[in-house]
Amino acid sequence: MNIALRQLNVFVTVAQELTITAAAEKLFLSKPAVSMALSELEKQLGHKLFDRNNNRLIINEQGKRLLPLADELLARSQDIEQLFSQEGPITGKLKIGSSDTVGNQVTPFLLRDFRESSGHRDQSLYIANTTQICHMLAEFELDVGLVEGKVQADHLAVQPWLSDEMVIACHPTHPLAQLPELRLQDLENSQWILREPGSGTREFFLQKLAPRLAHWQQAFELNNTEAIINCTAANLGITCLSRRAVEHAVKDHRVVILTPPLDMHRQYWLLYHKEKYQSPLLKLFIAFCEQWQDH
Known part of the structure; x- marks a missing residue:
């Protein structure tokens, strides 16, 4: 079996976007190219990864088993690509989700201090309500969440924060x-x-x-x-x-x-997926959040 990173990237993107059309737009590929890559992966694995419902693709149990492993492999490959492209040991992109109050009133100052402390500057910040942040964490669209709503989800690690x-x-x-x-x-x-x-x-x-x-x-x-x-x-x-x-x-x-x-x-809460691969960057950010005080 020879699974390509390209196939895994297509699989993860389809899982997040739910349609071939949306995944193709995000990946800057044609719809036939995305469909072919996904079909090749399913053929190699011997399992369907999605249930088809009209034009929407709903990830099934086999796909859910693959998703955290595919996310980890893609993250590790990104680590390798960026290993020599930046000075210092901390590389990669950090995708942060914050609920409205935290995202507007707290997270900008947290990121200011994290950048000053670590020298890392490649972060994205997505602000939505707590339910949306939890959904994006579940789909591996975010690395970490900072929210004000109490969360109960077996797949998420939930830590008290500020x-x-x-x-x-x-x-x-x-x-x-x-x-x-x-x-x-x-x-x-x-x-x-x-x-x-x-x-x-x-x-x-x-x-x-x-x-x-x-x-x-x-x-x-x-x-x-x-x-x-x-x-x-x-x-x-x-x-x-x-x-x-x-x-x-x-x-x-x-x-x-x-x-x-x-x-x-x-209470504010710090969230991340229990099966999410924790790169050195993600580990550093979580540790920084744990010791950071809002001034």
Whole structure:
């Protein structure tokens, strides 16, 4: 059996993109070339790697067994290619995924310090909600994830990382902002501006605040934190966000922070696939994250 790296690269890309057309565009190949490479690999292995559903390819159990091994071989081949192309021992590209709050408020400063410490500068950063980051880790599209939502997935290593404080925010003229002391019952019947399903910020609200309220309404559901802050500043409702995210709006006097009698702390998490090949670069980055403090 003589399996080529080209075939494995096609297989991994198809597994990530789910269609021959999308994989061909990503690989800058023709659709017949991608189909042929995939067919050759399946013929050599003696197993189908995907279930065909119209134009979509769904990776099957045989494909799932191959995916982490193929990802590791491609990563190792990249290590070899770059071994003499950069000065210093740390080479390769690092693909990082962050959920919205972490990605906007924390990860840029983490990367600044990592670059200064290691001299490595070839990183990509993808920002989405926690559910999307977990999906991309499962498909080996990312090397590591930094998220605020609690994750339960057997295939992912989940490590506690930094701590965070959530706050309730509203417009300075909102009736809740005029109260000398906020009680939980004061939040009843409020109009909330929330993140979309799959967001760690929304999950915190639904688990921590919503069960303590008999009546609450969702005014808006938005997938962008800054849009939520602007809607809150426009007095369209109240919201629950990370203190890190709203600090600039508080300084500009566009919103104020309310303090409920409730522990509003939460955990950030560091994630990676348990079967992901950990290159020297990935090991270094994980170790750096573990000892890094957010200043």
